Amino acid sequence: MNTSAHTRYCELRYPGKWPETDILGAVPGGQLRQLDKPNPACPHSFYVGDNFPILHLLKQQYAGKVDLIYIAPPFATGRHFASRDKEHAYSDELLDHHYLEFLRRRLYLLRELLSQQGSIYVHIDKKIGHYVKLLMDEVFGYENFLNDITRIKCNPKNFERQAFGNYSDMILFYAKKRGQHIWQACREPLCEDDLQRLFPKIHPLHGRYTTHPLHAPGETLQGDTGQPWRGLMPPKGRHWRYARQVLDELQAQGLIEWSSTGNPRKMVFAKDHKGTKIQDVWTFKDKGAAYASYPTQKNQDLLLRIIQHSSTPGSLVLDAFAGSGSTLLAAHALGRHFMGMDESEHALKVVRQNFKQAGVACNFFRYQV
Ligand SMILES: C[S@@+](CC[C@H](N)C(=O)[O-])C[C@H]1O[C@@H](n2cnc3c(N)ncnc32)[C@H](O)[C@@H]1O
Structure with a gap:
């Protein structure tokens, strides 16, 4: 943990919390096997399997090389997610401190991969997001916090509950080193x-x-x-x-x-008029489950905005919970290189279909014990 003068030194306490040294020192028992014929000319890669050992293995080659990370991990909902065709996509079963520790371990590894000019966006809901903010402060340092973006995700809801409707989630944006991070400010046309x-x-x-x-x-x-x-x-x-x-x-x-x-x-x-500076409330509604290629697929324009602002052409962009591959496709469209990961076989199937449709080449690997 960073205990410098500018850091608000506080952290979440819960059972089973590994020290940082144990997380970074863990030795994965398996290895990566390429799935198709290698395409050395292609800069993109996708890894199938649990991202914890995969990130460990990639750390050797990619530590300090990734300019931008976007993740939308499971949100600790306790739900199972299926595709439009009722095919199982993934289970979001880890709850409470089990979930927090699952995410925290991966955040430490992701931090190792980020370059000095890199930044990370963590997309999360508002039930667990405030706990995740504390984890982010612990791993990346409070002083590297840049924004908590409110994302309007859907139309207003009329559920019968004795509280206000919830139609937003949050994206926590941190730099590896605030002030050194890539920032390509774009402006929005006036409404x-x-x-x-x-x-x-x-x-x-x-x-x-x-x-x-x-x-x-x-x-x-x-x-x-x-x-x-x-x-x-x-x-x-x-x-x-x-x-x-x-x-x-x-x-x-x-x-x-x-x-x-x-x-x-x-x-x-x-x-x-040059347009206005973009603020921290964004409206990018997701496609309804009936139209998305993957159950929790994120809005493509949202991803394009993030990639445009926080990377440059040729930057390496990483999504360790890639799902449909929407981040990876947005990165490719903007001339960035990408690394994607997901443990779901259904995600792999969807990613392959989406890449084929978009004419995007990629080297696929599987983590095997
Ligand atoms: C919310 S979805 C991501 C959706 C994605 N951003 C998109 O736009 O399609 C979360 C994904 O994380 C994957 N996942 C969960 N735990 C994982 C792990 N330990 N390693 C790799 N992927 C994991 C799930 O399979 C699921 O596809």
Whole structure:
């Protein structure tokens, strides 16, 4: 555990908690066997089996090499999940501290694989998620916490229960080393409400716009921006925002709107808006079970957003609870390399089908004792 001055030193206590050294020192009894003809030119790999020994084996080759990890592990629901065709996919049977320790051991191994510029997103529900936050603080360090993203996962629910509806889950986002992590900020286009509110006027050629004052606080005593323009002085205590030559150019381009009282303002168009910074509430609803290729398949656009922000082309992206392979497909689509893992035979079948459909080549391995 990191006990540096910036860490909130607290941790979950429960029976059967292994020390970190025992987790990292465990020796897997088996080995990896390639399933098909090797394709050395292909950078992608998928491993079938329990991810604990698999991560141990891969640690030797990939420690410090993975730029991005996304996982949506089982959520300790006590449920069994089946496909649309009623085929068993996986069982989510570990509960309470058994579940927490299962996840904690894997988090320690995942941390070993992350590069210095790497980051990890753990997608979890709100029943167990707050315990997982404490595990993440323990393994990755409170100081490396970046976001707890609320994800709107479905339409509002009308269940008969004496509490508010739950239509969100959470994604915990940590850096291996906060400040050194890859961050490729993207912006979101304005939503229709904001467009109408911020750009209430309509220009016949350029669409929605608003106007901004042409003057700013502070008087220019001698410079150009304190001089009269078109016979008009800037209001008292203010100066022109632009040199008068620029004001002339704006006027010539038709970018200045004059009010009925003779007040000039600059026209600002919605089409030139850079978009807004993405916040920590995201709406990416999952496909209903009847449409998904795997029972708990995650939204593809959600994964694209994460991969775009926290990796670069050529980065190695890892999903150790890969299910349908949705993370891996998103990584491939963005030119990243991927490593996927899942112990479910049904997941393997779905992954193979999905990769084939998308024309994605991959080296498949099985962990065997
Ligand atoms: C919530 S699902 C992941 C869904 C996936 N993100 C998607 O979009 O399709 C969790 C997955 O973890 C797998 N899993 C559970 N325990 C595992 C383990 N010890 N090793 C490898 N995979 C495991 C399950 O088989 C299941 O496919």
